[in-house]
Amino acid sequence: MNWLDKLERKFGRFAIPNLTVYLLVGYVIGFGIMFLMPEMLGYLTLEPALILRGQIWRIISWVLIPPTTNLISLVFLVLLYYSLGTALERTWGSFRYNIYIFSGILFTVLAVFGMYVYYYFAHGVEVMLSSVSLISTNYITMSIFLAFAAIYPDMEVLLYFILPIKMKWMAVVYVVMAAYYFIRGGVGTRVAIGASLLNFIIFFFSSRNMRRFGPKERARKARFKRQSAPHMKYTNGAKHRCAVCGRTELDDPCLEFRFCSKCNGNYEYCQDHLFTHEHVK
Known part of the structure; x- marks a missing residue:
């Protein structure tokens, strides 16, 4: 048994079923806040300086910030990731899927706090990270996509409900885009991409039986x-x-x-x- 099997035996009963639905509902709520009450968005961001001053809800409220500000893109995103996320949950089980999502969130929070510490000690200032880059769940959803593509590389999906394309080729495009944004983006973007990819790498390489590749x-x-x-x-x-x-x-x-x-x-x-x-x- 690997570490995930042992954790599931002890804590599997605490898993949240249909976690994808809650995540996507959060996106819709955050999208509504962004357009109806934009001033409230400042109370949701992931800001270590303010968390250390008592605003602890920011540790999780940043998950409400949607990956896109375009309504049409949000509709396509919700439809796509509902199918991918629920399929992953059926394949892995609710507990393993919960671990994958929450570890991605945890890695992002830890990386942002590390970035805050770096700015504080390197420059001697308590910087507000939202002025550097707004951390959203964009690359956590990307990790869902990569996980699905790794399990079902030859499955075909209809891109924008029109073009049939295999998951492995879409994953290649995603990785190229992530590399581009990592190189050209700011430090906040690099932190978000690095955290999501780290989650994908750790989860797969520590839980899969690598002997089958021998x-x-x-x-x-x-x-x-x-x-x-x-x-x-x-x-x-x-x-x-x-x-x-x-x-x-x-x-x-x-x-x-x-x-x-x-x-x-x-x-x-x-x-x-x-x-x-x-x-x-």
Whole structure:
């Protein structure tokens, strides 16, 4: 068991289900505040100097600041990240998804406090960071996108509901854009990008079984694929079938199927049951 398994056994009951919905509702509320009561926005920003003076609500209220100020972009963002976030939660389970989101928020808060300490000791002034850059959840949503693309790289989505494109290519575009803004942006932008990417890297590299990328494991998979190909044919010519729900790629072309390395035998699962099924021993 890795560290996430141990945490889930102890604290899994405290996980917040449908966390994506709460996050997106917060964006909508923050968008309304931005246009209806713009002066109130100053009470929501992540400002270490003011937090240390007692305004502790700022530790979490900055999550309400939406990633975009354009209404059309916000609508597309809400629709896209609702589907991505709920799919990730179904794949990982509520607890792991909670850990991923809250660790991204925590890393951002810690990075901003580090930036505050740097300005304070390097320049001898207590700078208001909102004058440097406004910290929003833009790059936390980016980490959701990257996580989904890492799990389902070949899944196709309709960009702006028109252009079909695979997740892995959209992820490449996201990373290039993040690198551009990291180079050209201010220190606040760099802190936000660095915190979100750090969250993605730590979560994946500390929780995934990296042995499956080894030469022996790759050879085993290739040998199994050659041996099982003639026998993996189901009703109506389907080549994949979930051992839990029985769905095939003919039921839903967007379904992704994977074999479980922890089950004794060749059991294949769809994306909804890959991480939630009981292992066959």
